[in-house]
Amino acid sequence: MTTDLRVLGRDEWDRWYERLTLAFGGVPESPQERRLWDDLTEVERALGVWDGEECVGTAGAFSFRVAVPGGAFVDAAGVTMVSVAATHRRRGILTSMMRRQLDDVRDRGEPLAVLTASEPAIYGRFGYGIGTLQAAVTVDSSRVRIEGPAGTDDVRLRFVDTAEAAERCEAVYVRTIGSRPGNLARSPGWERLPLLDPPEERHGASPMQCVLAEREIKGSGATSVEGDGGRRAAEVVGFARFHTKPDGEHGVPRGRVQVRHLHALDPAAYAALWRFLCSIDLTEAVESRNRPVDDPLFSLVSDIRRCAVRVRDSMHVRLVDVGAALEARTYLTPVDVVLEVEDAFCPWNAGRWRLTGDAKGASCERTDDAAELALSVRELAAAYLGGTSLAGLAGAGRVRELRPGALAEASAAFGSVVAPWLQHGF
Incomplete structure (x- = not known):
């Protein structure tokens, strides 16, 4: 199969959106809602996959700022409107869109990508973890x-x-x-x-x-x-x-x-x-x-x-730039830990990072020091907003403690005073 993945043109929006609607059941939205998404869609951030004249894949992103522990707002890509035509499943279309999209997010300097999933099992393989519950x-x-x-x-x-x-x-x-971490600055x-x-x-x-x-x-x-x-x-x-x-x-x-x-x-x-x-x-x-x-x-x-x-589940989180993302938030208790991060889909994140921080700020830099906790970027994303504990993930076998005491220290530090929450979808 030969397909063409490209940035959406404004004159292609109607066909693109109609394909998206069909993928989500084919029931048209109200005229008011369709007009709103027409106005809000950042066409320059929307991707379409085309098989000849037929649109067979869609993916978009909004330019958001997301609240993180400590009260700062971090630039994030709000991934949205993702679909693959039922006739074109299992052909790598979703993977190609996720690949292009995360590369673009990195190029824009956004440390995070976030989304709400119609099917939560889909996005873990692309490094997304469940960051908020509702x-x-x-x-x-x-x-x-x-x-x-x-x-x-x-x-x-x-x-x-x-x-x-x-x-x-x-x-x-x-x-x-x-x-509350997870909220969006509109x-x-x-x-x-x-x-x-x-x-x-x-x-x-x-x-x-x-x-x-x-x-x-x-x-x-x-x-x-x-x-x-x-x-x-x-x-x-x-x-x-x-x-x-x-x-x-x-x-x-x-x-x-x-x-x-x-x-x-x-x-x-x-x-x-x-x-x-x-x-x-x-x-x-x-x-x-x-x-x-x-x-x-x-x-x-x-x-x-x-x-x-x-x-x-509510908002799924992806750390696109591990160092910048971990530096952008603060930590409930002092922390100094070396993280061994696995990230097959965004290999620029893989390796060892020394995170030091407290309630006033943080730094996260590459290091050759011995690893003290080992985890994938998906687990790091799940814990990022403070709603999921690293200790809980370790109990599921998804975080490994390599230095005694490192897990308790990091798990306490990554917490949040209040549970993260996404107040509305996108």
């Missing part, structure tokens, strides 16, 4: 109470028009993203993604609703809002976007609240938003498909057994 949660709100901290009752909640409040909600998002245009609400994808639920959490403050610079005694100054301290889906049986209401996004600047605002969602009339359950695995919600509910939780 929890799907269903709260039995008919029996569970939200027990908020002091100050919860001081938070004012009010319905707002979703589009009109978008800028204020985005400001809250921006203030929170550095607090480039211009990406603020449109959380506002997508095509009617054909609601499946009987309401249009997206939005509630702001506000706290009255004194002084200038505050937002003026309506209060019982007229207008007063308030600060937006959180928001929730959600749908309600009516349901019932024999006259008994059994509706559900479907949470799309919820962010808050402090514990009281966070609790106030969840308490509101769990008390909406005519509903008996609150569900969210994507929360961090250490969500404070689990400490707010009165009965965790009545909160069904399911955990799955």
Whole structure:
């Protein structure tokens, strides 16, 4: 078979995207969503594989910055829209696209590549490890109470028009993203993604609703809002976007609240938003498909057994430049360890690296010193954001300790105060 792998031309986007849609089941997206991806796609970073006039492979990348432990943001390629036509499987097309893409990422100087996988078993052979997890949660709100901290009752909640409040909600998002590794700093245009609400994808639920959490403050610079005694100054301290889906049986209401996004600047605002969602009339359950695995919600509910939780993989991480990536983050405890890294797909990473660092910074350089831990770049990627411990990977036989004590030292250092989390896909 003779195929042509090349950077996508703008005039080829429609054919390329239609092939991508077919590979993912052939169900067309809403016009709104298709327009958004048309606008956001970085055509100069999109690859197509062509068999004559037919597109048989697609792969793209977005230019992102990803939060890492310590609060810094690191340049990363957001790998996306990867597909191979069903007629052209097992012919090396995916491997050729991954090869070209990672070479391009390296040439651009991006230390990381990240992706969300439709099938998580695919990408390990290309050096990707599972860097973040997400929890799907269903709260039995008919029996569970939200027990908020002091100050919860001081938070004012009010319905707002979703589009009109978008800028204020985005400001809250921006203030929170550095607090968890894995979050993405949204480039211009990406603020449109959380506002997508095509009617054909609601499946009987309401249009997206939005509630702001506000706290009255004194002084200038505050937002003026309506209060019982007229207008007063308030600060937006959180928001929730959600749908309600009516349901019932024999006259008994059994509706559900479907949470799309919820962010808050402090514990009281966070609790106030969840308490509101769990008390909406005519509903008996609150569900969210994507929360961090250490969500404070689990400490707010009165009965965790009545909160069904399911955990799955979320963002897969690939260290494209081991030295630069490890230097970009900080470490919970002091670490000085020599890593023997295996990387068959990106051999420039293979070999020994001395990592020294602490909570203030790090260096990672080539060394001829004796190795103290041996692992592949896939395991290093899984541990990079602090969500997977090196000790846990060693328990699975995927990390080898070559110096006694090195594993405990490195595993503690690579940890994160909070679990990494990817708040939205791409």
